[in-house]
Amino acid sequence: MRAILRNVSLRSLRVWRRDLDVYLTNWKTEFLPPLSEPVLYVFAFGLGLGSLIHTIHYEGRELTYLRFMAPGIVAVAIMFWSYFETTYSSFVRMYYQRTFDAILATPLLVEDVILGELLWGATKAVIASTIMLGMLALLGLVTWPSALWVIPLSAVAGVLFSALGLVVTSVTKNISSFNLPMFLMIMPMFMFSGTFFPVSILPKWALVIAWCLPLTHVSYLVRAAVLGWPRGPLAVSAVYVAVLAVVLSALALRLMKRRLIQ
Amino acid sequence: MNPAAIIARELTKRYGELEAVRSVSFEVGSGEVVGFLGPNGAGKTTTVRMLCCFLPPTSGTASIHGLDVRERPRDVKWLLGVCPQEDNLDPDFDVLKNLLVYGRYFGLPGRIVRRRALELLEFVALSDKTHVPVQALSGGMKRRLILARALLNEPRVLILDEPTTGLDPQARHAIWTRIRSLRAHGTTVLLTTHYMEEATQLCDRVVVMDDGKILLEGAPLDLVEREVGRTVVEAWNYGEEFVHFMRALPGRLEEVGDRLYFYPKEGDHIERLFEERFPHQERLIRRATLEDVFLKLTGRALRD
Numbered sequence A: 001m002r003a004i005l006r007n008v009s010l011r012s013l014r015v016w017r018r019d020l021d022v023y024l025t026n027w028k029t030e031f032l033p034p035l036s037e038p039v040l041y042v043f044a045f046g047l048g049l050g051s052l053i054h055t056i057h058y059e060g061r062e063l064t065y066l067r068f069m070a071p072g073i074v075a076v077a078i079m080f081w082s083y084f085e086t087t088y089s090s091f092v093r094m095y096y097q098r099t100f101d102a103i104l105a106t107p108l109l110v111e112d113v114i115l116g117e118l119l120w121g122a123t124k125a126v127i128a129s130t131i132m133l134g135m136l137a138l139l140g141l142v143t144w145p146s147a148l149w150v151i152p153l154s155a156v157a158g159v160l161f162s163a164l165g166l167v168v169t170s171v172t173k174n175i176s177s178f179n180l181p182m183f184l185m186i187m188p189m190f191m192f193s194g195t196f197f198p199v200s201i202l203p204k205w206a207l208v209i210a211w212c213l214p215l216t217h218v219s220y221l222v223r224a225a226v227l228g229w230p231r232g233p234l235a236v237s238a239v240y241v242a243v244l245a246v247v248l249s250a251l252a253l254r255l256m257k258r259r260l261i262q
Numbered sequence B: 001m002n003p004a005a006i007i008a009r010e011l012t013k014r015y016g017e018l019e020a021v022r023s024v025s026f027e028v029g030s031g032e033v034v035g036f037l038g039p040n041g042a043g044k045t046t047t048v049r050m051l052c053c054f055l056p057p058t059s060g061t062a063s064i065h066g067l068d069v070r071e072r073p074r075d076v077k078w079l080l081g082v083c084p085q086e087d088n089l090d091p092d093f094d095v096l097k098n099l100l101v102y103g104r105y106f107g108l109p110g111r112i113v114r115r116r117a118l119e120l121l122e123f124v125a126l127s128d129k130t131h132v133p134v135q136a137l138s139g140g141m142k143r144r145l146i147l148a149r150a151l152l153n154e155p156r157v158l159i160l161d162e163p164t165t166g167l168d169p170q171a172r173h174a175i176w177t178r179i180r181s182l183r184a185h186g187t188t189v190l191l192t193t194h195y196m197e198e199a200t201q202l203c204d205r206v207v208v209m210d211d212g213k214i215l216l217e218g219a220p221l222d223l224v225e226r227e228v229g230r231t232v233v234e235a236w237n238y239g240e241e242f243v244h245f246m247r248a249l250p251g252r253l254e255e256v257g258d259r260l261y262f263y264p265k266e267g268d269h270i271e272r273l274f275e276e277r278f279p280h281q282e283r284l285i286r287r288a289t290l291e292d293v294f295l296k297l298t299g300r301a302l303r304d
């Protein structure tokens, strides 16, 4: 652990600033997806599917399908925006644009680059979830002020999924290889982590697997915050997400360092 | 010689089985301009990348102004300006913004970076491109911008990996002018190049590398004189008789394809000799160059 933390410094924020500056340069195209995505989901699933399934039982309470699903898509956005940033986008910066090489010619070290990317991935999760929360609020699907918990939550979960992305990037030789973990890891989480239906309806064995997946816990926490209905072992989920975030970050630092220094 | 700016001792880099750099030792004096020559795959870039703290050496040591590249990478990189072999400008930013962001990596105050950036854009003749996206720049402009970027931290040592490869003559000369002016201001420069003329024009000293090793080093003109002499004769469309005649002369004879190269020990009278004996032989008598040294040392076989 000591060896991993050596050279970790606030200088990584200079890398983070670079990514933020690019984002702000392209803000018009960057803002559109998180603004439009919830609307699309709400129409397709909420109104489409919701007209078939009127109400749903969740944690001993009955609520409309739309209200149930809305927090799920915020959780999914946290995962997608951070994971995509540190897989496809980081890979483009590392491999095609050689941005990391340029940075490493300055007093910044590999650790600063990796941490900067990690923090930026998490930042994208925060930006996306905040925008989506705003959109869902306009649609009347959010309970205040408990929904504000989503912001710190998306920061921690953003670190988790960014770190997961960097771990994948560290072992990826070419950009098309990202498809495999996408289909084996990210898509199953998307489907089976309580986004579209409560995991409690799964058979016992699948339930055990579902609760191992980080997105299940993130969904669970986001839903509690957005519905304003703090029931159940929220602290356990929060600790699970935080611990995974730390462990995966340490692993990401280690593996990316190995990848960048040959 | 001035105190050494760069010292490398038995520097070695192994990639698995392949030994890309083999126990290379050299020094670059403060204010000196040294060129590393060598065919593709000779190990120039690998050597340079170890000096820039990009690659940890497998064994051996390197230091910049007394700072070990492994122990003090942050401090070493403060002293260096680096132009990498491959363009790595930030395609998402315009020309000026590339410099501003780069200056921020150094932690330099924004005000200072902006002032230096504008001065440097002037220096590399890109002042009228300040807000042009970098994708819109020509190859030569990109190289100039990279040079400007490398100078942002006012480095004491400039490391240029093939600064002019792929550029047209105008663009190449534009870079040369800048390097000469930096030399005049006392900046130490280590550059790698494929262009012998570049090395001859710019460098106080050249180091010839091949196969991960240093074959030879010295001042460009001394090297030429020492290794191949002053004069080279090239001949084509020649007959047996001519070859016989040449063999008898003191010097080194080489036949490459349909061309004959002769490096005479004593070149002063060769012209007159030819006029007398083979006045109609198609030939070229010219001054020896670094290229002749290079080809003598590294052979004429193709490298990729």
Ligand SMILES: Nc1ncnc2c1ncn2[C@@H]1O[C@H](COP(=O)(O)OP(=O)(O)O)[C@@H](O)[C@H]1O
Pocket (backbone or CB within 6 Å): A262, B015, B018, B020, B038, B039, B040, B041, B042, B043, B044, B045, B046, B047
């Ligand atoms: N990352 C790497 N992994 C494996 N081999 C490498 C790597 N980088 C360079 N090489 C090999 O090391 C040798 C020296 O390469 P390089 O230093 O780039 O030569 P030069 O710059 O003189 O053309 C070459 O054979 C090259 O293929």
Ligand SMILES: [Mg+2]
Pocket (backbone or CB within 6 Å): B044, B045, B046, B085, B161
């Ligand atoms: Mg090279």
